[in-house]
Amino acid sequence: MQQPDINDFPFPQSPVVPQLVEGDKTIQFQCRKGIKCWNACCSNIDISLTPYDVLRLKNHLNMSSGDFLVKYTVPYELEPGGIAGIKLKPVDEGTACQFMRPEGCSVYEDRPTSCRYYPVALLSMRRQDETTDRTSYAMVQETHCLGHNEPRSITVNDYRKEQGVEIYDELGRGWRQLILKKKSAGPTIGKPTDRSLQLFFMACYDLDRFRQFVEHPSFREVYDLSDTEMSQILGSEPELMQFGFRLLRQVMFNEPSIALKADAYDKRLSRKTEREAIMDEITAKIPAEAIRHGDPNDKYEIKD
Ligand code: SF4
Numbered sequence: 052m053q054q055p056d057i058n059d060f061p062f063p064q065s066p067v068v069p070q071l072v073e074g075d076k077t078i079q080f081q082c083r084k085g086i087k088c089w090n091a092c093c094s095n096i097d098i099s100l101t102p103y104d105v106l107r108l109k110n111h112l113n114m115s116s117g118d119f120l121v122k123y124t125v126p127y128e129l130e131p132g133g134i135a136g137i138k139l140k141p142v143d144e145g146t147a148c149q150f151m152r153p154e155g156c157s158v159y160e161d162r163p164t165s166c167r168y169y170p171v172a173l174l175s176m177r178r179q180d181e182t183t184d185r186t187s188y189a190m191v192q193e194t195h196c197l198g199h200n201e202p203r204s205i206t207v208n209d210y211r212k213e214q215g216v217e218i219y220d221e222l223g224r225g226w227r228q229l230i231l232k233k234k235s236a237g238p239t240i241g242k243p244t245d246r247s248l249q250l251f252f253m254a255c256y257d258l259d260r261f262r263q264f265v266e267h268p269s270f271r272e273v274y275d276l277s278d279t280e281m282s283q284i285l286g287s288e289p290e291l292m293q294f295g296f297r298l299l300r301q302v303m304f305n306e307p308s309i310a311l312k313a314d315a316y317d318k319r320l321s322r323k324t325e326r327e328a329i330m331d332e333i334t335a336k337i338p339a340e341a342i343r344h345g346d347p348n349d350k351y352e353i354k355d
């Protein structure tokens with residue numbers, strides 16, 4: 052089994068080494084209003100976001116994905132020089148979450164996966180000789196969190212249900228698989244170009260911009276998608292997001308699941324790989340986008 056990397060845990064800053072547990076493990080934990088440590092966990096955040104987290108939050112806030120990214124997130128490297136992740140950006144000059152209020156989380160119904168799971172963390176691991184990932188969990192016991200002293204026992208599986216993480220896990224799975232695949236492939240697939248990093252970022256986190264990209268007539272000059280398929284993809288944001296993961300598997304890992312137009316190679320891909328052609332499309336459609344992801348504290352800007 053591929054060993055989990057401590058930096059992959061949602062609490063990389065935690066001095067406490069998480070314990071691996073299975074879903075049927077009973078834990079003692081309850082978070083409740085009135086507890087002495089209320090909001091302590093939201094006062095010093097390090098919260099990674101999944102694409103589905105972004106979708107839920109931007110809709111909760113009635114914002115475009117681009118505006119959400121600029122106002123509420125910072126990018127970081129999921130691997131050195133490689134694909135990017137995003138984290139919640141804390142308040143200016145501070146460490147607290149921008150959504151924290153004295154009464155609690157102001158986006159509670161749409162809070163991110165990591166916030167729902169805490170103090171449990173979801174881990175995806177994969178044997179090097181396997182193509183499917185396995186799920187495990189980690190339990191983190193931080194001294195500031197007094198929920199571990201509350202007299203309530205619950206299994207990890209029931210805690211997941213209580214916190215409503217199942218839909219988040221289901222819709223985040225394609226993204227986690229992409230990351231696992233990219234990390235385990237290492238240099239064998241070559242260093243991604245800036246263009247493929249941009250495609251990854253856009254398809255995963257900037258869903259509204261990705262919609263424009265898919266809606267553009269040139270997209271269907273390359274990909275053979277029926278009107279019915281297009282309506283399905285564009286008819287729901289989770290469908291569009293999942294389609295983005297499929298496209299990324301095809302473009303980044305040569306795993307074709309989307310048919311190409313018979314004449315696409317001659318018409319549009321002459322002397323170029325599919326990946327390069329698609330990246331050209333993206334560059335043309337995002338002329339002024341500047342995404343840097345070297346320093347986790349870097350801010351990035353997305354211009355219209
Ligand atoms: S999103 Fe809500 S639960 Fe998560 S850190 Fe922010 S305030 Fe806390």
Ligand code: SF4
Pocket residue numbers: 081082083086088089090091092093169195196197198199
């Ligand atoms: S019990 Fe833990 S999760 Fe709940 S408010 Fe306190 S620190 Fe946060």
